[in-house]
Amino acid sequence: MRILLIALAxxxxxxxxxxPAQEKxxxxxxxxxxxxxxxxxxxxxxxxxxxxxITDNGGxxxxxxxxxxxPKFAEKNLKEADITFTKGVxxxxxxxxxxxxxxxxxxxxxxxFIVVVEDGKLKIQGTLSDGD
Amino acid sequence: xxxxxxxxxxxxxxxxxxxxxxxxxxxxxSFLPSVNLPAMPEEELIEITKVNYKRxxxxxxxxxxxxxxxxxxxxxxxxxxxxxxxDMNAYHLNRVSYKTNDAGQFIRDSLGRKVRDPxxxxxxxxxxxxxxxxxxxxxxxxxxxxxxxxxxxxxxxxAVTTMDxxxxxxxxxxxxxxxxxxxxxxxDPTQSSNGNIKANISSIGVVVVGNYAVKSSSNPNGxxxxxxxxxxxxxxxxxxxxxxxxxxxxxxxxxxxxxNFYKPTxxxxxxxxxxDQIIILAKGYGCEFY
Numbered sequence: 001m002r003i004l005l006i007a008l009a010x011x012x013x014x015x016x017x018x019x020p021a022q023e024k025x026x027x028x029x030x031x032x033x034x035x036x037x038x039x040x041x042x043x044x045x046x047x048x049x050x051x052x053x054i055t056d057n058g059g060x061x062x063x064x065x066x067x068x069x070x071p072k073f074a075e076k077n078l079k080e081a082d083i084t085f086t087k088g089v090x091x092x093x094x095x096x097x098x099x100x101x102x103x104x105x106x107x108x109x110x111x112x113f114i115v116v117v118e119d120g121k122l123k124i125q126g127t128l129s130d131g132d
Numbered sequence: 133x134x135x136x137x138x139x140x141x142x143x144x145x146x147x148x149x150x151x152x153x154x155x156x157x158x159x160x161x162s163f164l165p166s167v168n169l170p171a172m173p174e175e176e177l178i179e180i181t182k183v184n185y186k187r188x189x190x191x192x193x194x195x196x197x198x199x200x201x202x203x204x205x206x207x208x209x210x211x212x213x214x215x216x217x218x219d220m221n222a223y224h225l226n227r228v229s230y231k232t233n234d235a236g237q238f239i240r241d242s243l244g245r246k247v248r249d250p251x252x253x254x255x256x257x258x259x260x261x262x263x264x265x266x267x268x269x270x271x272x273x274x275x276x277x278x279x280x281x282x283x284x285x286x287x288x289x290x291a292v293t294t295m296d297x298x299x300x301x302x303x304x305x306x307x308x309x310x311x312x313x314x315x316x317x318x319x320d321p322t323q324s325s326n327g328n329i330k331a332n333i334s335s336i337g338v339v340v341v342g343n344y345a346v347k348s349s350s351n352p353n354g355x356x357x358x359x360x361x362x363x364x365x366x367x368x369x370x371x372x373x374x375x376x377x378x379x380x381x382x383x384x385x386x387x388x389x390x391x392n393f394y395k396p397t398x399x400x401x402x403x404x405x406x407x408d409q410i411i412i413l414a415k416g417y418g419c420e421f422y
Contacts, residue, residue: 037349049352056212057353066347066356088226089188089250095227098350109397111350114223126353129210129399131255131286131337131391132229 023083029115029122030081030098038073050116050123085115092117095128177373177417181275185221185253187313193252194283194310195317196333200302201280203335203387204375204421205287206407207256208400210353213267213342217259217275220339227251229289234325236290254278255285257336258374262367264342272370277337280382283308283330286337291394292328298384299334300327308333331394338374340367344401351398362402371406372413379419388414388421 032048035041042064045054049063057063085096094115114125209215211223230246231239238246256277263269278284295303302308303324311317323330344361347354355361379385390407391399411421 034349037352053352056214069356069358070347070349086228089191089228090226091222093223093226109350109392109395109399111398124352126212127210127351128223129207129339129391130395130397131207131399132227132251132289 023085025122026083026085026094026096026115027080029124030083030096030113033124034081036067037070040068040070040072042067047121048124050118050125052116053123053125056126094122097130177377178274178370180258180374180377181273183217183275185218185277186225187253188225188250189313191250191252192310192312194308194320194323194333195281196283196308197302198280198382199384200299200308200334201336201382202296202299202384203293203331203389204378204385205331205335205337205394206371206388206390206400206403206410207286207337207339208344208403209339209341210343210345210351210399211341212353213261213264213269215341216261217254217277220256220259220277220341221254224251224254224285227255227285229285231322232290233322234292234328236292239322249289251285252278252282255337256339257284258338260338260340260367260370260374262340262342262364262370264361265364272366274370274374277339280336283333284335284337285332286339287331287335287391288395289330289332291331293331293334293394295324295327295329295334299329303329335389336378338371340371340400340403344403345398346401354398354401360402363406368406368409369413372410373417375410375421376414376417376419379414379421386421 029048032041032044036044036048045060045063045067054060054063057066082099083096085094087094096113096115097110098113099110109130111127112130113127115122116125117123209220211219227250229249229251231249233239241247254277257280259275259277260272261269261275262272306319308319308323308329309317310320310323323333340363342361343351343353343355344363345351345354346357346360375385375388388407388411390404391397392404414421
Protein backbone atom coordinates (compact mmCIF):
# COMPACT_ATOMS: atom_id res chain seq x y z
CA MET A 1 0.00 0.00 0.00
CA ARG A 2 2.79 2.39 0.97
CA ILE A 3 4.65 1.60 -2.26
CA LEU A 4 1.50 2.27 -4.25
CA LEU A 5 1.00 5.60 -2.54
CA ILE A 6 4.61 6.60 -3.18
CA ALA A 7 4.30 5.58 -6.84
CA LEU A 8 1.09 7.59 -7.18
CA ALA A 9 2.68 10.61 -5.54
CA UNK A 10 5.66 10.37 -7.90
CA UNK A 11 3.43 10.13 -10.98
CA UNK A 12 1.32 13.06 -9.84
CA UNK A 13 4.40 15.13 -9.04
CA UNK A 14 5.84 14.45 -12.47
CA UNK A 15 2.63 15.59 -14.13
CA UNK A 16 2.36 18.67 -11.95
CA UNK A 17 5.94 19.61 -12.89
CA UNK A 18 5.35 18.84 -16.59
CA UNK A 19 2.52 21.29 -17.14
CA PRO A 20 4.41 24.52 -16.33
CA ALA A 21 7.45 23.24 -18.24
CA GLN A 22 5.30 22.62 -21.28
CA GLU A 23 3.73 26.05 -20.95
CA LYS A 24 7.19 27.60 -20.78
CA UNK A 25 8.26 25.71 -23.90
CA UNK A 26 5.11 26.79 -25.70
CA UNK A 27 5.72 30.43 -24.82
CA UNK A 28 9.33 30.18 -25.99
CA UNK A 29 8.16 28.64 -29.26
CA UNK A 30 5.71 31.45 -29.97
CA UNK A 31 8.22 34.12 -28.97
CA UNK A 32 10.48 32.74 -31.71
CA UNK A 33 7.52 32.39 -34.05
CA UNK A 34 6.75 36.10 -33.85
CA UNK A 35 10.43 36.87 -34.34
CA UNK A 36 10.24 34.97 -37.62
CA UNK A 37 6.92 36.32 -38.82
CA UNK A 38 7.14 39.92 -37.63
CA UNK A 39 10.88 40.61 -37.47
CA UNK A 40 11.99 38.34 -40.32
CA UNK A 41 14.45 36.36 -38.22
CA UNK A 42 14.30 33.60 -40.82
CA UNK A 43 17.30 31.80 -39.32
CA UNK A 44 14.81 30.52 -36.69
CA UNK A 45 12.52 28.84 -39.23
CA UNK A 46 13.84 25.32 -38.57
CA UNK A 47 13.45 25.79 -34.82
CA UNK A 48 9.90 27.04 -35.11
CA UNK A 49 8.21 25.09 -37.89
CA UNK A 50 7.76 21.37 -38.47
CA UNK A 51 9.29 19.74 -41.52
CA UNK A 52 5.79 19.16 -42.87
CA UNK A 53 4.91 22.83 -42.60
CA ILE A 54 8.05 23.85 -44.43
CA THR A 55 7.40 21.29 -47.17
CA ASP A 56 3.76 22.36 -47.48
CA ASN A 57 4.95 25.92 -47.99
CA GLY A 58 7.21 25.08 -50.88
CA GLY A 59 10.41 24.46 -48.92
CA UNK A 60 12.55 26.66 -46.71
CA UNK A 61 13.77 28.95 -49.46
CA UNK A 62 10.26 29.69 -50.72
CA UNK A 63 8.90 30.18 -47.21
CA UNK A 64 11.78 32.51 -46.36
CA UNK A 65 10.88 34.63 -49.39
CA UNK A 66 7.24 34.65 -48.32
CA UNK A 67 8.13 35.79 -44.81
CA UNK A 68 10.24 38.63 -46.16
CA UNK A 69 7.20 39.91 -48.03
CA UNK A 70 5.33 40.40 -44.78
CA PRO A 71 5.39 43.71 -42.92
CA LYS A 72 8.37 43.98 -40.57
CA PHE A 73 7.90 45.38 -37.10
CA ALA A 74 10.28 46.72 -34.52
CA GLU A 75 11.13 44.42 -31.62
CA LYS A 76 9.76 46.85 -29.08
CA ASN A 77 6.29 46.28 -30.49
CA LEU A 78 6.34 42.61 -29.62
CA LYS A 79 4.95 41.61 -26.27
CA GLU A 80 4.65 38.17 -24.80
CA ALA A 81 1.76 36.41 -26.45
CA ASP A 82 -1.25 35.27 -24.45
CA ILE A 83 -1.38 31.51 -25.11
CA THR A 84 -3.91 28.90 -24.12
CA PHE A 85 -3.47 25.39 -25.38
CA THR A 86 -5.02 21.97 -25.19
CA LYS A 87 -3.39 18.62 -25.72
CA GLY A 88 -4.87 16.40 -28.40
CA VAL A 89 -7.36 13.85 -27.12
CA UNK A 90 -5.77 11.00 -29.05
CA UNK A 91 -2.33 12.05 -30.29
CA UNK A 92 0.76 13.96 -29.24
CA UNK A 93 -0.50 17.19 -30.77
CA UNK A 94 -1.48 20.54 -29.29
CA UNK A 95 -3.89 23.25 -30.32
CA UNK A 96 -2.74 26.68 -29.21
CA UNK A 97 -4.87 29.82 -29.28
CA UNK A 98 -2.60 32.82 -29.37
CA UNK A 99 -3.40 36.46 -28.80
CA UNK A 100 -0.59 38.78 -29.79
CA UNK A 101 -1.69 42.06 -28.26
CA UNK A 102 0.60 44.38 -30.17
CA UNK A 103 0.76 42.47 -33.40
CA UNK A 104 -0.09 44.69 -36.33
CA UNK A 105 -2.25 41.93 -37.74
CA UNK A 106 -5.64 43.56 -37.53
CA UNK A 107 -7.80 40.56 -38.32
CA UNK A 108 -9.80 40.22 -35.15
CA UNK A 109 -9.53 36.49 -34.99
CA UNK A 110 -7.47 34.50 -32.54
CA UNK A 111 -5.62 31.89 -34.58
CA UNK A 112 -5.61 28.26 -33.51
CA PHE A 113 -2.16 26.81 -34.14
CA ILE A 114 -1.40 23.15 -34.64
CA VAL A 115 1.71 22.30 -32.63
CA VAL A 116 3.40 18.91 -32.97
CA VAL A 117 6.33 17.26 -31.26
CA GLU A 118 9.23 16.71 -33.63
CA ASP A 119 12.61 15.42 -32.48
CA GLY A 120 11.43 15.98 -28.92
CA LYS A 121 10.65 19.65 -29.49
CA LEU A 122 7.45 21.56 -30.07
CA LYS A 123 7.09 22.78 -33.64
CA ILE A 124 4.34 24.70 -35.40
CA GLN A 125 2.56 22.80 -38.16
CA GLY A 126 0.21 25.58 -39.25
CA THR A 127 -3.22 26.72 -38.21
CA LEU A 128 -6.69 25.27 -38.31
CA SER A 129 -9.89 27.17 -38.95
CA ASP A 130 -11.13 28.05 -35.50
CA GLY A 131 -14.67 26.76 -35.64
CA ASP A 132 -16.15 24.61 -32.92
CA UNK B 133 -3.55 11.94 0.69
CA UNK B 134 -4.72 10.70 -2.69
CA UNK B 135 -7.66 13.07 -2.65
CA UNK B 136 -5.35 15.91 -1.72
CA UNK B 137 -2.97 15.02 -4.53
CA UNK B 138 -5.79 14.83 -7.07
CA UNK B 139 -7.17 18.15 -5.88
CA UNK B 140 -3.71 19.71 -6.17
CA UNK B 141 -3.26 18.26 -9.63
CA UNK B 142 -6.66 19.47 -10.80
CA UNK B 143 -6.01 22.97 -9.50
CA UNK B 144 -2.60 23.07 -11.14
CA UNK B 145 -3.97 22.07 -14.50
CA UNK B 146 -6.72 24.61 -14.31
CA UNK B 147 -3.98 27.22 -13.93
CA UNK B 148 -1.93 25.94 -16.80
CA UNK B 149 -2.58 23.84 -19.86
CA UNK B 150 -5.94 22.25 -20.36
CA UNK B 151 -4.30 18.92 -20.82
CA UNK B 152 -6.26 16.24 -22.63
CA UNK B 153 -4.46 13.45 -20.85
CA UNK B 154 -7.26 13.17 -18.32
CA UNK B 155 -9.72 12.18 -20.97
CA UNK B 156 -9.84 8.44 -21.19
CA UNK B 157 -10.63 7.41 -24.71
CA UNK B 158 -11.11 3.78 -25.64
CA UNK B 159 -9.20 2.28 -28.51
CA UNK B 160 -11.50 3.05 -31.40
CA UNK B 161 -11.94 1.44 -34.75
CA SER B 162 -9.20 2.19 -37.22
CA PHE B 163 -9.56 4.35 -40.29
CA LEU B 164 -11.24 2.55 -43.10
CA PRO B 165 -10.70 3.25 -46.78
CA SER B 166 -13.27 5.05 -48.90
CA VAL B 167 -16.24 3.06 -50.03
CA ASN B 168 -17.72 3.39 -53.48
CA LEU B 169 -21.16 4.92 -53.71
CA PRO B 170 -23.90 3.10 -55.52
CA ALA B 171 -24.79 4.44 -58.97
CA MET B 172 -25.96 8.02 -58.67
CA PRO B 173 -29.42 9.04 -59.80
CA GLU B 174 -29.28 11.18 -62.93
CA GLU B 175 -30.86 14.21 -61.31
CA GLU B 176 -28.06 14.52 -58.79
CA LEU B 177 -25.68 17.35 -59.47
CA ILE B 178 -22.55 16.14 -57.85
CA GLU B 179 -20.94 12.93 -56.71
CA ILE B 180 -20.46 12.69 -52.98
CA THR B 181 -18.01 10.18 -51.59
CA LYS B 182 -18.77 8.49 -48.30
CA VAL B 183 -16.06 7.33 -45.94
CA ASN B 184 -16.13 5.54 -42.62
CA TYR B 185 -14.67 7.90 -40.07
CA LYS B 186 -13.09 7.03 -36.80
CA ARG B 187 -15.20 8.49 -33.96
CA UNK B 188 -14.52 9.31 -30.33
CA UNK B 189 -17.06 7.10 -28.62
CA UNK B 190 -16.32 8.77 -25.29
CA UNK B 191 -17.40 12.17 -26.60
CA UNK B 192 -20.90 13.54 -26.32
CA UNK B 193 -22.81 14.82 -29.33
CA UNK B 194 -26.31 15.98 -30.21
CA UNK B 195 -28.74 14.57 -32.71
CA UNK B 196 -31.37 16.55 -34.60
CA UNK B 197 -34.06 16.08 -37.23
CA UNK B 198 -32.49 17.14 -40.54
CA UNK B 199 -35.39 19.57 -40.91
CA UNK B 200 -33.79 21.68 -38.16
CA UNK B 201 -31.14 22.64 -40.71
CA UNK B 202 -31.85 25.73 -42.79
CA UNK B 203 -28.35 27.11 -43.35
CA UNK B 204 -25.13 26.10 -45.07
CA UNK B 205 -22.03 27.70 -43.56
CA UNK B 206 -18.98 27.96 -45.83
CA UNK B 207 -15.52 27.50 -44.31
CA UNK B 208 -11.95 27.10 -45.46
CA UNK B 209 -9.83 24.63 -43.55
CA UNK B 210 -6.78 26.92 -43.29
CA UNK B 211 -4.70 23.79 -43.84
CA UNK B 212 -2.78 22.83 -47.00
CA UNK B 213 -5.05 22.11 -49.98
CA UNK B 214 -3.81 18.52 -50.11
CA UNK B 215 -5.43 17.53 -46.80
CA UNK B 216 -8.17 14.93 -47.08
CA UNK B 217 -11.42 14.56 -45.21
CA UNK B 218 -9.69 11.85 -43.17
CA ASP B 219 -6.92 14.33 -42.28
CA MET B 220 -9.55 16.79 -41.10
CA ASN B 221 -11.17 14.06 -39.04
CA ALA B 222 -7.83 13.21 -37.45
CA TYR B 223 -7.34 16.84 -36.42
CA HIS B 224 -10.86 17.20 -35.13
CA LEU B 225 -10.76 13.98 -33.12
CA ASN B 226 -7.93 15.56 -31.16
CA ARG B 227 -9.80 18.75 -30.45
CA VAL B 228 -11.54 19.80 -27.27
CA SER B 229 -14.06 22.58 -26.91
CA TYR B 230 -15.56 23.88 -23.71
CA LYS B 231 -19.23 23.71 -22.95
CA THR B 232 -21.06 27.04 -23.04
CA ASN B 233 -24.51 28.00 -21.83
CA ASP B 234 -27.24 29.63 -23.87
CA ALA B 235 -25.64 33.04 -23.22
CA GLY B 236 -22.35 31.87 -24.69
CA GLN B 237 -20.61 31.78 -21.29
CA PHE B 238 -18.38 28.89 -20.27
CA ILE B 239 -19.97 26.31 -18.00
CA ARG B 240 -17.64 25.54 -15.06
CA ASP B 241 -17.38 22.58 -12.71
CA SER B 242 -17.32 22.75 -8.92
CA LEU B 243 -13.60 23.58 -9.02
CA GLY B 244 -14.18 26.48 -11.39
CA ARG B 245 -12.69 24.73 -14.38
CA LYS B 246 -14.25 24.99 -17.82
CA VAL B 247 -16.12 21.80 -18.67
CA ARG B 248 -14.31 19.97 -21.44
CA ASP B 249 -16.16 18.83 -24.54
CA PRO B 250 -14.03 16.54 -26.73
CA UNK B 251 -15.11 16.32 -30.36
CA UNK B 252 -17.03 13.30 -31.57
CA UNK B 253 -15.65 13.32 -35.14
CA UNK B 254 -15.03 15.71 -38.03
CA UNK B 255 -17.03 18.87 -37.36
CA UNK B 256 -18.02 19.64 -40.96
CA UNK B 257 -20.82 17.87 -42.81
CA UNK B 258 -19.15 18.12 -46.23
CA UNK B 259 -15.52 18.46 -47.29
CA UNK B 260 -14.64 19.90 -50.70
CA UNK B 261 -11.20 19.21 -52.14
CA UNK B 262 -10.67 21.47 -55.10
CA UNK B 263 -7.41 22.72 -56.57
CA UNK B 264 -6.10 26.24 -56.14
CA UNK B 265 -5.82 28.25 -59.36
CA UNK B 266 -3.13 26.53 -61.39
CA UNK B 267 -3.17 23.59 -58.99
CA UNK B 268 -3.04 19.95 -59.85
CA UNK B 269 -5.60 18.12 -57.74
CA UNK B 270 -7.39 15.81 -60.19
CA UNK B 271 -10.89 17.24 -59.80
CA UNK B 272 -13.14 18.64 -57.14
CA UNK B 273 -13.98 15.91 -54.71
CA UNK B 274 -16.83 16.19 -52.26
CA UNK B 275 -16.76 13.93 -49.24
CA UNK B 276 -19.51 13.53 -46.70
CA UNK B 277 -18.38 14.46 -43.20
CA UNK B 278 -20.42 14.36 -40.02
CA UNK B 279 -23.87 12.91 -40.80
CA UNK B 280 -26.61 15.48 -41.27
CA UNK B 281 -28.59 14.23 -38.29
CA UNK B 282 -25.70 14.86 -35.92
CA UNK B 283 -25.10 18.46 -34.90
CA UNK B 284 -21.78 19.68 -36.27
CA UNK B 285 -18.89 21.63 -34.75
CA UNK B 286 -18.04 24.52 -37.02
CA UNK B 287 -19.88 27.85 -36.66
CA UNK B 288 -18.69 28.46 -33.12
CA UNK B 289 -20.09 26.83 -30.01
CA UNK B 290 -21.08 30.21 -28.60
CA ALA B 291 -22.84 31.40 -31.77
CA VAL B 292 -26.64 31.48 -31.63
CA THR B 293 -29.30 32.21 -34.18
CA THR B 294 -33.05 32.71 -34.19
CA MET B 295 -35.47 29.85 -34.82
CA ASP B 296 -38.48 29.92 -37.10
CA UNK B 297 -41.79 28.45 -35.96
CA UNK B 298 -41.02 24.97 -37.32
CA UNK B 299 -37.66 24.89 -35.56
CA UNK B 300 -39.23 26.15 -32.34
CA UNK B 301 -41.73 23.31 -32.49
CA UNK B 302 -39.04 20.70 -33.12
CA UNK B 303 -37.05 22.07 -30.20
CA UNK B 304 -40.13 22.18 -27.94
CA UNK B 305 -40.98 18.62 -28.92
CA UNK B 306 -37.57 17.50 -27.66
CA UNK B 307 -36.31 16.51 -31.08
CA UNK B 308 -32.77 17.75 -30.40
CA UNK B 309 -31.11 15.46 -27.90
CA UNK B 310 -27.59 15.06 -26.60
CA UNK B 311 -25.69 12.17 -25.09
CA UNK B 312 -22.94 9.64 -25.66
CA UNK B 313 -22.76 6.47 -27.69
CA UNK B 314 -24.45 3.68 -25.78
CA UNK B 315 -25.96 6.09 -23.23
CA UNK B 316 -29.23 7.90 -22.78
CA UNK B 317 -29.95 10.92 -24.95
CA UNK B 318 -31.90 13.84 -23.56
CA UNK B 319 -32.65 17.49 -24.22
CA ASP B 320 -29.83 19.81 -23.21
CA PRO B 321 -31.47 23.10 -22.14
CA THR B 322 -28.20 25.04 -22.61
CA GLN B 323 -28.62 24.69 -26.38
CA SER B 324 -31.49 27.17 -26.64
CA SER B 325 -33.18 30.09 -24.93
CA ASN B 326 -35.53 32.96 -25.76
CA GLY B 327 -36.28 31.67 -29.24
CA ASN B 328 -32.58 31.38 -30.09
CA ILE B 329 -30.64 28.21 -30.67
CA LYS B 330 -26.98 27.31 -31.09
CA ALA B 331 -26.08 28.06 -34.69
CA ASN B 332 -24.52 24.61 -35.12
CA ILE B 333 -27.93 23.01 -34.54
CA SER B 334 -29.64 24.82 -37.42
CA SER B 335 -26.74 24.72 -39.87
CA ILE B 336 -24.22 22.44 -41.52
CA GLY B 337 -20.58 23.24 -42.18
CA VAL B 338 -19.17 22.88 -45.69
CA VAL B 339 -15.41 23.25 -45.76
CA VAL B 340 -13.21 23.91 -48.76
CA VAL B 341 -9.82 22.43 -47.97
CA GLY B 342 -7.12 25.05 -48.31
CA ASN B 343 -6.30 28.54 -47.18
CA TYR B 344 -7.91 31.54 -48.87
CA ALA B 345 -6.72 34.21 -46.44
CA VAL B 346 -3.56 36.29 -46.64
CA LYS B 347 -0.38 35.11 -44.98
CA SER B 348 0.31 36.92 -41.71
CA SER B 349 1.53 36.16 -38.23
CA SER B 350 -1.93 34.79 -37.46
CA ASN B 351 -2.09 32.76 -40.66
CA PRO B 352 1.32 31.37 -41.67
CA ASN B 353 -0.18 29.04 -44.31
CA GLY B 354 -1.96 31.84 -46.16
CA UNK B 355 -1.26 33.19 -49.60
CA UNK B 356 1.48 35.76 -50.22
CA UNK B 357 0.26 39.36 -49.99
CA UNK B 358 1.54 39.94 -53.52
CA UNK B 359 -0.39 36.98 -54.91
CA UNK B 360 -3.96 36.83 -53.57
CA UNK B 361 -5.69 33.49 -53.83
CA UNK B 362 -9.31 33.18 -54.87
CA UNK B 363 -11.28 29.99 -55.39
CA UNK B 364 -11.49 28.83 -58.99
CA UNK B 365 -14.78 28.90 -60.85
CA UNK B 366 -14.73 25.10 -60.60
CA UNK B 367 -14.56 25.34 -56.82
CA UNK B 368 -17.38 27.87 -56.69
CA UNK B 369 -19.44 25.75 -59.06
CA UNK B 370 -18.84 22.68 -56.92
CA UNK B 371 -20.16 24.56 -53.89
CA UNK B 372 -23.21 25.72 -55.88
CA UNK B 373 -23.97 22.19 -57.09
CA UNK B 374 -23.54 20.77 -53.62
CA UNK B 375 -25.76 23.45 -52.07
CA UNK B 376 -28.44 22.89 -54.70
CA UNK B 377 -28.29 19.13 -54.34
CA UNK B 378 -28.73 19.50 -50.59
CA UNK B 379 -31.66 21.86 -51.04
CA UNK B 380 -33.38 19.41 -53.39
CA UNK B 381 -33.06 16.77 -50.71
CA UNK B 382 -33.70 19.06 -47.73
CA UNK B 383 -36.03 21.85 -48.97
CA UNK B 384 -35.79 23.83 -45.74
CA UNK B 385 -32.17 24.59 -46.50
CA UNK B 386 -32.48 28.12 -47.89
CA UNK B 387 -29.58 30.16 -46.59
CA UNK B 388 -25.87 30.26 -47.32
CA UNK B 389 -23.65 31.99 -44.77
CA UNK B 390 -19.93 31.98 -44.05
CA UNK B 391 -17.93 31.39 -40.91
CA ASN B 392 -17.12 34.96 -39.96
CA PHE B 393 -20.79 35.83 -40.17
CA TYR B 394 -20.99 34.08 -36.79
CA LYS B 395 -17.72 35.04 -35.11
CA PRO B 396 -14.59 37.11 -35.72
CA THR B 397 -12.32 34.88 -37.78
CA UNK B 398 -10.38 35.05 -41.02
CA UNK B 399 -12.32 31.99 -42.20
CA UNK B 400 -13.34 31.53 -45.02
CA UNK B 401 -10.95 34.11 -46.48
CA UNK B 402 -11.70 35.08 -50.08
CA UNK B 403 -14.38 32.40 -50.34
CA UNK B 404 -16.63 34.93 -48.63
CA UNK B 405 -16.36 37.13 -51.72
CA UNK B 406 -17.81 34.31 -53.80
CA UNK B 407 -20.95 33.62 -51.77
CA ASP B 408 -23.09 35.71 -54.13
CA GLN B 409 -21.64 33.80 -57.08
CA ILE B 410 -22.47 30.48 -55.40
CA ILE B 411 -26.06 31.65 -54.94
CA ILE B 412 -26.34 32.77 -58.57
CA LEU B 413 -24.90 29.50 -59.90
CA ALA B 414 -27.21 27.50 -57.62
CA LYS B 415 -30.14 29.41 -59.10
CA GLY B 416 -29.01 28.17 -62.50
CA TYR B 417 -29.41 24.64 -61.19
CA GLY B 418 -32.96 25.41 -60.05
CA CYS B 419 -32.33 26.33 -56.43
CA GLU B 420 -33.16 29.44 -54.46
CA PHE B 421 -30.84 30.61 -51.71
CA TYR B 422 -30.53 33.89 -49.91
